Amino acid sequence: MLSRFNIYLLEYAINSLLRQKFKNIFITVILTILIFLLSSVFFISSSLRYELQSTVEALPEIVVQNIKAGRHYDIDTQRADSILEITGVNDVVARVWGYYYFANAGVNFTIVGIDEYEQQYKNSLSEVSKKMDFSLPSMYLGNGVKNVMKKNYYKEYFNFIKPDGRLKKVMIAGVFDGDTQLESNDMIVMNKQDVREIFDIDDNKATDLVVKIANVDEIPTVAAKIKQLFPDTRVITKNDLKISYQNIFDYKSGVYLALFIISLFTFFIIIYDKLSGLSSEEKKEIGILKAIGWRIEDDLKEKFYEGFIVSVFSYLVGITLAYVFVYLFQAPLLQNIFTGYSALKTSFELTFVYDTQTLATIFFLSVPIYIAATIIPSWRSATLEADEVMR
Amino acid sequence: MIELKNITKKYEVNKNNTVIALNEVSLKINSGEVVVLKGASGSGKSTILSLIAALSKPTSGEVIVDNRRISKLMDNFATDFRRDNIGFVFQKYNLIPSLSVAQNIILPLVPTNPDEKDVETKLNEVLEMFHIKDKKDILVKNLSGGEQQRAAIARANINNPDIILADEPTANLDEKLSLHFIEIVKELKEQGKTVVIATHDPLFFNLDFVDLEIEIFQGSIVI
Numbered sequence: 294m295l296s297r298f299n300i301y302l303l304e305y306a307i308n309s310l311l312r313q314k315f316k317n318i319f320i321t322v323i324l325t326i327l328i329f330l331l332s333s334v335f336f337i338s339s340s341l342r343y344e345l346q347s348t349v350e351a352l353p354e355i356v357v358q359n360i361k362a363g364r365h366y367d368i369d370t371q372r373a374d375s376i377l378e379i380t381g382v383n384d385v386v387a388r389v390w391g392y393y394y395f396a397n398a399g400v401n402f403t404i405v406g407i408d409e410y411e412q413q414y415k416n417s418l419s420e421v422s423k424k425m426d427f428s429l430p431s432m433y434l435g436n437g438v439k440n441v442m443k444k445n446y447y448k449e450y451f452n453f454i455k456p457d458g459r460l461k462k463v464m465i466a467g468v469f470d471g472d473t474q475l476e477s478n479d480m481i482v483m484n485k486q487d488v489r490e491i492f493d494i495d496d497n498k499a500t501d502l503v504v505k506i507a508n509v510d511e512i513p514t515v516a517a518k519i520k521q522l523f524p525d526t527r528v529i530t531k532n533d534l535k536i537s538y539q540n541i542f543d544y545k546s547g548v549y550l551a552l553f554i555i556s557l558f559t560f561f562i563i564i565y566d567k568l569s570g571l572s573s574e575e576k577k578e579i580g581i582l583k584a585i586g587w588r589i590e591d592d593l594k595e596k597f598y599e600g601f602i603v604s605v606f607s608y609l610v611g612i613t614l615a616y617v618f619v620y621l622f623q624a625p626l627l628q629n630i631f632t633g634y635s636a637l638k639t640s641f642e643l644t645f646v647y648d649t650q651t652l653a654t655i656f657f658l659s660v661p662i663y664i665a666a667t668i669i670p671s672w673r674s675a676t677l678e679a680d681e682v683m684r
Numbered sequence: 685m686i687e688l689k690n691i692t693k694k695y696e697v698n699k700n701n702t703v704i705a706l707n708e709v710s711l712k713i714n715s716g717e718v719v720v721l722k723g724a725s726g727s728g729k730s731t732i733l734s735l736i737a738a739l740s741k742p743t744s745g746e747v748i749v750d751n752r753r754i755s756k757l758m759d760n761f762a763t764d765f766r767r768d769n770i771g772f773v774f775q776k777y778n779l780i781p782s783l784s785v786a787q788n789i790i791l792p793l794v795p796t797n798p799d800e801k802d803v804e805t806k807l808n809e810v811l812e813m814f815h816i817k818d819k820k821d822i823l824v825k826n827l828s829g830g831e832q833q834r835a836a837i838a839r840a841n842i843n844n845p846d847i848i849l850a851d852e853p854t855a856n857l858d859e860k861l862s863l864h865f866i867e868i869v870k871e872l873k874e875q876g877k878t879v880v881i882a883t884h885d886p887l888f889f890n891l892d893f894v895d896l897e898i899e900i901f902q903g904s905i906v907i
Contacts, residue, residue: 587763590760
């Protein structure tokens with residue numbers, strides 16, 4: 294039979310906490326702030342990791358760029374035919390894209406061109422292709438672009454300034470969802486021909502070539518063959534891009550690690566303070582309780598409740614605040630540390646990721662350690678003779 | 685019956701300094717008796733109470749209560765014994781100041797995870813018995829000395845123990861309240877309880893209901 298929950302012991306624990314109200318409120322606030330900080334950092338990094346993973350998954354297997362004097366130039370589309378002849382190559386797509394600086398907001402948009410009958414290399418672009426009216430100059434916007442344009446009163450159309458100084462009016466057809474926030478947020482998708490016009494790219498040129506490979510194990514071999522065929526090109530494999538993304542993320546993780554260490558350091562100072570012992574009043578109280586019939590385990594159980602109430606309350610409030618801060622308010626200040634160069638990018642929206650592993654990690658880093666720090670000094674006193682503790 | 689057999693108790697103040705609180709003390713107290721332990725401060729009276737309550741263990745000798753060698757009990761068994769058999773009234777009452785009278789009184793019941801009705805019944809009994817029902821919800825720190833003492837006695841009786849031990853119970857009371865306490869002791873005796881009082885208050889000497897007066901001097905029984 295399950296034993297009843299001892300409500301009187303819980304009541305005593307709450308009273309005991311209230312007896313040192315200010316000290317306990319102070320500890321609870323500090324603990325909550327630490328858990329909030331740690332959780333925020335964990336949540337941001339979880340979101341970014343999720344985005345990164347999804348972005349990497351959506352990356353093309355091989356990208357071929359034309360290089361001149363170490364810089365990226367437009368590539369001849371005819372080269373696609375030669376690459377298609379390499380064994381293992383499924384398809385080659387000539388991409389037409391570029392960055393458009395939107396001076397009103399001081400941000401860069403990425404404009405990507407698609408053709409009506411072209412096989413798209415990404416699911417998100419295939420979806421846009423189905424919706425788009427290719428007979429009109431129209432475009433689909435990523436969420437970040439839509440927000441920036443809306444703020445600047447461009448709700449129906451936008452006039453792009455072409456390299457020759459003339460304007461190109463393109464209608465806003467709608468918003469599209471990319472495979473990930475990270476790559477679609479600052480993106481505009483439109484007819485390839487309109488992109489050529491905006492960036493002044495010739496019909497026989499493309500920004501780069503995307504090569505689709507049937508067997509991923511063949512990627513290095515095919516990349517080597519392309520390099521052999523066109524020595525003046527840069528051949529970037531999915532793995533190269535993955536490493537480059539990972540490097541940026543790892544650099545940001547350094548900042549995260551510093552925050553993490555500071556938080557842990559503060560937490561352990563609290564723990565050290567608790568472990569350094571009980572006040573004479575607290576010791577006397579343990580003695581009194583023992584003298585009137587409380588066993589050691591009764592006292593420890595009561596201390597467990599005290600630690601549990603403080604740490605679980607801090608944990609729940611800290612986590613909730615972190616969720617609100619990160620996903621509702623988009624982590625002001627902290628997000629910039631992780632996402633960086635926001636002046637040139639449209640603001641990035643953190644994707645909600647419910648990660649039980651992260652929640653469990655934060656729980657085990659805070660709650661049991663705090664409870665142990667509450668129980669251990671009491672256990673030391675409770676194991677002494679009651680007479681000795683009270684004297 | 686309470687029996688102390690050749691009890692010696694030493695306290696180690698530090699490595700080179702040991703105080704002998706009791707030296708080869710033997711005594712017998714029958715059930716239902718009221719016994720007064722007399723003597724100056726530091727004579728060893730409180731140590732005898734501590735040993736009977738199993739709050740501490742003798743350095744040598746045996747303490748036997750109702751045929752149980754309580755000086756040999758392990759910590760948790762000693763606590764159980766104390767909870768079920770002993771009511772202790774401390775010199776400074778040792779109440780928790782920030783708890784109410786009722787919360788203080790029920791403290792010995794808390795570890796047993798009692799039923800709410802049971803707690804109410806026992807609480808009301810002792811509140812009435814020691815005339816503090818009207819103070820039930822008042823914080824102990826706001827009570828007078830006499831009221832605090834009554835709360836302490838009520839707490840000592842909440843489990844209806846057979847033995848009541850009182851350590852200098854009138855040390856912080858005026859004469860009127862001290863006489864009231866003596867009346868309470870008389871009532872406890874009438875209920876059949878064994879009461880052992882350690883005191884140097886002359887009010888307790890030569891009382892007609894006291895069965896035995898024992899003088900302690902420097903850790904030994906004089907009379």
